[in-house]
Amino acid sequence: MAYDNFVIGIKKSVPVVLGYIPIGMAFGILANQQGLSIFEILLMSSMVYAGASQFIATAMIASGVNAASIIFTVFLINLRHMLMSASLSPYFRKASSLIQAIISFGLTDETYAVDITHLKESAPSASFFVGLHTVCYATWVISTVVGGMLGNMIPDPTRWGMDYALSAMFIALLCIHINDKRDVLVAVCSAAFSLLITAMSGGSWNVIISTILAATIGVSAELWNKKLFLSSSE
Amino acid sequence: MEQKVILIIIGMSLVTYLPRMLPMVLLSKVNLPPLFLKWLQFIPIAVLSALLAPAILAPQGELSIGLDNKAFIASIPCFFVAIKTRNLFLTVVVGILSMLLLQNL
Numbered sequence: 001m002a003y004d005n006f007v008i009g010i011k012k013s014v015p016v017v018l019g020y021i022p023i024g025m026a027f028g029i030l031a032n033q034q035g036l037s038i039f040e041i042l043l044m045s046s047m048v049y050a051g052a053s054q055f056i057a058t059a060m061i062a063s064g065v066n067a068a069s070i071i072f073t074v075f076l077i078n079l080r081h082m083l084m085s086a087s088l089s090p091y092f093r094k095a096s097s098l099i100q101a102i103i104s105f106g107l108t109d110e111t112y113a114v115d116i117t118h119l120k121e122s123a124p125s126a127s128f129f130v131g132l133h134t135v136c137y138a139t140w141v142i143s144t145v146v147g148g149m150l151g152n153m154i155p156d157p158t159r160w161g162m163d164y165a166l167s168a169m170f171i172a173l174l175c176i177h178i179n180d181k182r183d184v185l186v187a188v189c190s191a192a193f194s195l196l197i198t199a200m201s202g203g204s205w206n207v208i209i210s211t212i213l214a215a216t217i218g219v220s221a222e223l224w225n226k227k228l229f230l231s232s233s234e
Numbered sequence: 235m236e237q238k239v240i241l242i243i244i245g246m247s248l249v250t251y252l253p254r255m256l257p258m259v260l261l262s263k264v265n266l267p268p269l270f271l272k273w274l275q276f277i278p279i280a281v282l283s284a285l286l287a288p289a290i291l292a293p294q295g296e297l298s299i300g301l302d303n304k305a306f307i308a309s310i311p312c313f314f315v316a317i318k319t320r321n322l323f324l325t326v327v328v329g330i331l332s333m334l335l336l337q338n339l
Contacts, residue, residue, distance in 0.1 A: 014323070014326075015322060015323070015326045018326065018330070036239070040236075040239050040240075040243070043240070043243050044243045044246070047243055047244070047246070047247035048243065048246045048247050048250050049250070050246075050250050053246065053250060057242065057246055061239060061242060067238060067241055067242045067245065070242050070245075070246070071242065071245035071246055071249055072249075074245075074246045074249050074250060075249035075253075078249060078250045078253050078254070079253055080253075080281070081250075081253045081254045082253040082254075082256070082257050083257075083277050083281065084254075084277070084281060085253065085254050085255065085256070085257035085258040086257035086258070086261055086274060086277070087274045087275075087277035087278060087281075088258055089257060089258045089260075089261035089262040089274075090261075090262070090266070090271060090274065092258060092262045093262045093263075095262070097259050100255070100258050100259045100262065101255055101259060103258070104251075104254045104255040104258045104259070105251060105254065105255065107254040107258075109281075109285055112281070113278075113281075113282055113285075116278040117278075117322075159337065160333075160334060160337065161304075161308075161330065161333030161334050161336070161337050162330060162333075164305065164308060164329050164330060164332075164333040165326050165329060165330055166289075167286065167289050167290055167305060167308075167309065167312075167329065168308075168309075168312045168325050168326045168328065168329025168330065169322065169325070169326055169329075170282055170285055170286040170289070171286060171290075171309060171312045171313055171316050171325060171329070172312070172315075172316040172320075172321070172322040172325035172326065173282055173322065174279065174282040174283055174286060174316075175313070175316035175317050175320060175325075176316075176320050176322070177278050177279045177282065178279060183279050186276050186279050186280055186283070187279050187280070187282075187283040188283075189280075190279070190280040190281075190283040190284045190287070191283045191284065191286070191287035191291075192287075193284070194283070194284035194285075194287045194288055195287050195288060195291055195292055195297060198288045198292055198295065199292065199295075199296060199297065202295070203288065203295075206284060206288065207281065207284045207285055210280065210283075210284040211277060211280040211281050211284050214276065214279075214280040214283070214284070215273050215274075215276035215277055215280045216273065218273075218276035218279075218280070219269065219272050219273045219276065222272065
């Protein structure tokens with residue numbers, strides 16, 4: 001059973017892997033151009049394992065920004081994962097803290113999207129998450145190192161549009177999660193907030209603020225509906 | 235190898251791992267109020283939508299809904315297939331093929 005779930009996890013990693021290969025390689029190439037050694041690329045990908053943060057931190061390192069500012073920027077970018085981690089927590093009440101600590105290491109935007117969709121349809125299984133997260137993690141680390149080693153020898157790996165696999169994946173998973181009008185409302189509000197915040201302040205706060213606002217709107221809409229229902233049934 | 239870079243990487247790993255780990259480990263040990271649980275149930279849709287919107291509607295940072303935005307054009311068949319079939323694999327294949335087509339037009 002555990003083994004079956006592990007294999008299912010590996011199979012579900014395909015869209016994420018398709019996206020991580022070109023983006024990981026692009027990161028490796030860029031990091032190499034900006035002066036990071038292969039060892040530093042390996043260390044960063046294996047210890048940090050966060051795409052957007054790695055791109056931004058590498059650019060900041062190259063332009064000589066101080067360590068504290070870089071680390072604080074990365075902290076802001078990654079705060080959004082708190083919400084994803086919190087939303088997974090009700091499913092992991094029976095798991096040990098060690099298992100939770102291992103699974104949460106592999107939590108990225110992309111693995112979260114697959115995780116939470118799987119939980120919608122199946123019972124929580126640690127093996128599933130370990131299988132999915134391990135493959136995605138290994139793909140990221142290896143792709144970035146290969147990109148760093150190839151350096152300028154290959155053309156931009158994202159030019160084929162393979163990285164679009166991730167956007168297509170988000171589209172599919174979003175549609176799978178939408179079941180009623182309230183869900184549509186939350187999705188539309190979140191998208192609008194996200195675009196607005198990105199336009200105003202760049203892309204470090206958009207996900208966390210839009211998610212908090214849109215989820216609050218969703219709960220409010222639900223409470224409002226209930227109130228109407230109760231008052232009309234009186 | 236520069237010591238400063240190693241230090242930055244260690245710092246980055248801490249501020250990345252803690253937000254990923256702490257909520258799951260801590261919140262799973264307490265009984266959450268029903269209203270908060272309800273709120274958490276809206277997180278997936280809100281997160282997915284917040285991540286997706288800039289990627290397809292403002293890939294260069296500013297809103298762009300025209301023929302020059304390939305990510306936006308490719309998302310149209312993706313949405314169509316996703317709503318009709320609710321099939322992840324099919325949507326990803328349609329997305330990659332659309333993008334490949336757009337890149338080579």
